[in-house]
Amino acid sequence: MRRASLPRLRLWLYRRQISTSSSTRSTAAATNTTSTASALEPPPAGGHLPSIASSTLLRHTREQALRTPGITWADAELDEARGTSSLSTTTAGRETRKMNMYQAIRDALSIALSTDDSAIVFGEDVAFGGVFRCTLGLAEEYGRERVFNTPLTEQGVVGFGIGYASMGSKLGNSTLGGRGMGGTAIAEVQFADYIWPAFDQLLNEASKFRYRSGGQFNVGGLTVRCPTMAVGHGGLYHSQSPEGFFMGAGGLKVVIPRSPLQAKGLLLSSIRDPNPVVFMEPKVLYRSTVEQVPTSDFTVPLGQAEILTSGSDLTVVTYGTSVYRCEQAIHLLTHPPEGNGIEKAVRHALGDWRRSTGTNVSSKPTIELIDLRTILPYDLPLVLRSLSKTHRLLIVHEGPTTGGVGMQIAGDIVSGFTTSSTGSTSEGEGDIGRMRRDAFLGLEAPVKVIGGWDTPGVALQYEKFYIPDEVRILDGMLEVLAY
Amino acid sequence: MLRRALPLRSHILHQSASLSTRSPGRLPNTQSPIVSKPHFFNSVTGDSNEQIPAFRLLDGTGVPIEGAELPELDEVFARKLYENMQLLPNLDNILYNVQRQGKISFYVRYGEEATIIGSAAALADDDEVLGQYREMGVLLWRGFGLDNVMAQCFGNHEDTSSKGRQMPVHFGSPKHHFHTISSPLATQIPQAAGVAYALRRSPERSNSVAACFFGEGAASEGDFHAGLLLASTIPSPVVFIARNNGFAISTPSSEQYYGDGISSRGPGYGIDTIRVDGNDVLAVLTAVREARERCLEQGRAVLVECMSYRVGHHSTSDDSFAYRARSEVEDRKRIDNPLVRFRLFMENRGWWNIEAEEELKTRLKADVLKAFKHAEVQSRWELGELFTDIYAGEEPWNIKEQREELSRLLKKYGEDWEPWKRELQKFKNEGQDLIKE
Numbered sequence: 001m002r003r004a005s006l007p008r009l010r011l012w013l014y015r016r017q018i019s020t021s022s023s024t025r026s027t028a029a030a031t032n033t034t035s036t037a038s039a040l041e042p043p044p045a046g047g048h049l050p051s052i053a054s055s056t057l058l059r060h061t062r063e064q065a066l067r068t069p070g071i072t073w074a075d076a077e078l079d080e081a082r083g084t085s086s087l088s089t090t091t092a093g094r095e096t097r098k099m100n101m102y103q104a105i106r107d108a109l110s111i112a113l114s115t116d117d118s119a120i121v122f123g124e125d126v127a128f129g130g131v132f133r134c135t136l137g138l139a140e141e142y143g144r145e146r147v148f149n150t151p152l153t154e155q156g157v158v159g160f161g162i163g164y165a166s167m168g169s170k171l172g173n174s175t176l177g178g179r180g181m182g183g184t185a186i187a188e189v190q191f192a193d194y195i196w197p198a199f200d201q202l203l204n205e206a207s208k209f210r211y212r213s214g215g216q217f218n219v220g221g222l223t224v225r226c227p228t229m230a231v232g233h234g235g236l237y238h239s240q241s242p243e244g245f246f247m248g249a250g251g252l253k254v255v256i257p258r259s260p261l262q263a264k265g266l267l268l269s270s271i272r273d274p275n276p277v278v279f280m281e282p283k284v285l286y287r288s289t290v291e292q293v294p295t296s297d298f299t300v301p302l303g304q305a306e307i308l309t310s311g312s313d314l315t316v317v318t319y320g321t322s323v324y325r326c327e328q329a330i331h332l333l334t335h336p337p338e339g340n341g342i343e344k345a346v347r348h349a350l351g352d353w354r355r356s357t358g359t360n361v362s363s364k365p366t367i368e369l370i371d372l373r374t375i376l377p378y379d380l381p382l383v384l385r386s387l388s389k390t391h392r393l394l395i396v397h398e399g400p401t402t403g404g405v406g407m408q409i410a411g412d413i414v415s416g417f418t419t420s421s422t423g424s425t426s427e428g429e430g431d432i433g434r435m436r437r438d439a440f441l442g443l444e445a446p447v448k449v450i451g452g453w454d455t456p457g458v459a460l461q462y463e464k465f466y467i468p469d470e471v472r473i474l475d476g477m478l479e480v481l482a483y
Numbered sequence: 484m485l486r487r488a489l490p491l492r493s494h495i496l497h498q499s500a501s502l503s504t505r506s507p508g509r510l511p512n513t514q515s516p517i518v519s520k521p522h523f524f525n526s527v528t529g530d531s532n533e534q535i536p537a538f539r540l541l542d543g544t545g546v547p548i549e550g551a552e553l554p555e556l557d558e559v560f561a562r563k564l565y566e567n568m569q570l571l572p573n574l575d576n577i578l579y580n581v582q583r584q585g586k587i588s589f590y591v592r593y594g595e596e597a598t599i600i601g602s603a604a605a606l607a608d609d610d611e612v613l614g615q616y617r618e619m620g621v622l623l624w625r626g627f628g629l630d631n632v633m634a635q636c637f638g639n640h641e642d643t644s645s646k647g648r649q650m651p652v653h654f655g656s657p658k659h660h661f662h663t664i665s666s667p668l669a670t671q672i673p674q675a676a677g678v679a680y681a682l683r684r685s686p687e688r689s690n691s692v693a694a695c696f697f698g699e700g701a702a703s704e705g706d707f708h709a710g711l712l713l714a715s716t717i718p719s720p721v722v723f724i725a726r727n728n729g730f731a732i733s734t735p736s737s738e739q740y741y742g743d744g745i746s747s748r749g750p751g752y753g754i755d756t757i758r759v760d761g762n763d764v765l766a767v768l769t770a771v772r773e774a775r776e777r778c779l780e781q782g783r784a785v786l787v788e789c790m791s792y793r794v795g796h797h798s799t800s801d802d803s804f805a806y807r808a809r810s811e812v813e814d815r816k817r818i819d820n821p822l823v824r825f826r827l828f829m830e831n832r833g834w835w836n837i838e839a840e841e842e843l844k845t846r847l848k849a850d851v852l853k854a855f856k857h858a859e860v861q862s863r864w865e866l867g868e869l870f871t872d873i874y875a876g877e878e879p880w881n882i883k884e885q886r887e888e889l890s891r892l893l894k895k896y897g898e899d900w901e902p903w904k905r906e907l908q909k910f911k912n913e914g915q916d917l918i919k920e
Contacts (some may be wrong), residue, residue: 030819101904115569124731124732124735125731125734127733127734127738127807128733129805131732131800131801149733149734149738150732151700151703151738151739151740151764152700152701152703152704152731152739153704153705154669154704155702155704155705156705193666193667194667194668195705196667197704197705208560231591233588233650234650234665235588235589235648235649235653236648236649236650236665236666237650237665237666237667238650238666248634278626331729337899340898341896341898341899342896342899342900345895345896379789397537401881401885402881408805421774431913437862447797453869453870453882453885454881454882454885455869455870455873455882456872457648459648459649459869460588460638460647460648460649461638461647461648461864461909462861462866462868462869463904464646464870464903464906465866465889465903465906466869469902469905471892471896471900471902475895475896
């Protein structure tokens, strides 16, 4: 169980095994979206989200993929550093390939290994490909010295990574300092639910490494990957979203991607970021999200949220798996199923919304959907800018409500500004204090947080009523709009 | 049962120390003899070429090996051992297929029948068991029953282990002195020391021990080291039973540790230790019985390492042929099968034959199917159980508020939102306990 990964995975392993017996190379190219062994497939045990395949948030064409906002091509960056310019700054001639999220992560790891001799990838069951297949074939390609299994000890895995990274004297993107081969440590913890034995290493060591040594030592080369969030049948110990517990860990970054392309770009950013990063991968998305992903070396910036759909009446902030549920909820809002209670609820709430905002009978609210991407430190300025337009805020995540990311954001908005920032001296656009004050005073409804309940974990048979699903999110949107 | 009067370890230590401390003096905080040549060591056997011996009574064909002293055993008890061992693969086959059909979410195959049943038989039925997750056989030995097993795996309203909150095979039953399984590995090991210390402090439980099971992979966790250290330093009667089956998912034990298995660690904590052939039920029975005796006599932990081989996949989420050869597994199954070994032993004694075997298999299969069919159609617990058992005493405001919020949402959308409507039907009272709240 624990080390188990979850049932739908196994089937894929089964298929994989057939094909890997002859060749273990070039596995990243394998797109397993069409099953060659569908007769073997057990009925899905709920470990997928049917809405994801049709999501318009995924980039299904090469052109869409290459136009991803914020994408930085590694070769272009190099040109810039050299003061030269070449075709590499453009998207012309760049390749993309269809990948699901674990393949994109595998691709990122492969690039990290091939561009940085100091990089090592390790963790439990990593050598045979990892229980979610993110490291498939890497041991064969880069050797067991650089891609290897560890004994089963999370505190050991992360502590080892910290030690290795501390030898890197990592500054900016230069990975090889004057201390030998140490540097880029990419550790895997098999499930986020099992990160707790390593919490001491992360909170007391990794996050404080730079600070406690007066800036002399750092573990910027450390990245800890772990699968996170619920999958339909993981029960108490394969479903948790522990990011909230990391919110107070100053010095550490926490990143959660929503898709294959994002995962690749954000993971490469995390690996090269001069700070230790915990990179949490929503495991239900490993196979259910498929995108065209550029094959070359690129990054997507940390610390920046992304506006996925632009709107002017309500800001919805979310991340990870919940991005797709929010997308569906917005769809329910604009296209409620006809002739049932959901339509009635929408009609009723929108009536109230129109009356309170004075808009005409046919107008519909537009929703600004924001993917936070980096959870710590998160992009408050973007949320505030959005609020200056919408004046209404809903935050959605799977993790428990109390102590969660949503309550942190809500708290930052209602209690964040100081009296000095209410003065008129600083008028600059970048004045966070002023933006916070304006956001708070401009609110037209209380901030709403929809998270998992405060039960101790996600109970197996009750999961569908624990995870904030489309209708619960819809209801939250209606509540905030109609206030 | 042979019961030897064992001198206490510390007594031995002091004796030898007094002999060797005559001239060169001694170091503070240790009774080490002083030597004048550098002496490195890396073995608990005293010879780095020799591994720790493994205790075995029956060979692969069920014949006692030379010098073996078998435990006293009558036909009734032998049959009980065998039937319980045979029940595990029968249950396995059904539940494994049930999982493949998507009727339950997860399953781990058991195997290690001799290790589990041999240990269960050696323990007293009220010894406190802290398991990892392959110890269902201990519960069955103690009369937990197939209906309870099925109820837990299906997470239905008869599941008293966790009310459907945990994945399959996470059993628990205070009545059977079996602490609820949790998925994190090795967390039970230091807990076992605490459980045993509580036993020590309860005069009416002075004849009980804690029995703590774990795999060789879990023994890599920090909790393992903490647990053994505590149970020897704060003397607590725990029998630690390591099931060394050679694999932690894909990771072979050769990548799990460099030393001589788990046994070599016991002496590091001052713990009496034995390695045993985990596929020989009589050897396991004898070793755990003796371990238990020592545990009670010394009031301190004892470690038993049972060597076996995981013939099944790690779980239904795993396909082990991705990392080991199918032929290797088939060979193991054939040559070193704990069930066959004990069956041959019983046949040699005239206690078993082909008719008995057929009758048993038919009966067990029927029993398992009956329990399965019953469990399959049962509803889940009431939906409101989502919010119970969080705190004892007064319900805090946040839980109350959240339960009321779900109740409101169900009233508003339960009839119209198809995913909820379908899901509600699976619960006892179809969610009405919350809807009508």
